[in-house]
Amino acid sequence: MSDAPPPPEEPPGPGPQPSEERPPPDLPREGGSLWGGIGIGCGVYVLLGMLMLPLISAGLFAGFGGLILYFLIPAIIGVVVAASERARRVGLGMLIAAAATWLVVIGPCMGLLSGL
Numbered sequence: 001m002s003d004a005p006p007p008p009e010e011p012p013g014p015g016p017q018p019s020e021e022r023p024p025p026d027l028p029r030e031g032g033s034l035w036g037g038i039g040i041g042c043g044v045y046v047l048l049g050m051l052m053l054p055l056i057s058a059g060l061f062a063g064f065g066g067l068i069l070y071f072l073i074p075a076i077i078g079v080v081v082a083a084s085e086r087a088r089r090v091g092l093g094m095l096i097a098a099a100a101t102w103l104v105v106i107g108p109c110m111g112l113l114s115g116l
Helices: 034-057 064-082 088-114
Strands: none
Touching: 034 064, 034 088, 064 088
């Protein structure tokens, strides 16, 4: 047996060391996309518009109540969908479409009614 000291350790080189744990790779996101939710929200407004026109002409949704229902139904659907963890982005996209509808539809209507 020799009394020689052990050989010196080499300094660590650049990059991850073999003893270090690497973080897991990025996993794909589950659920739908925000843009898909915006498209679904716009589609809901188009379908409701096609449904509401015959109902309004028949006198079933006359007045301010029918108009409020037209704008509230997609927003309520968006809130319900956004409550789900898996479909949260789709629900948020639907809520973005609901907010944009107020700007796109009601803004010009108010401008026309005020005489601009």
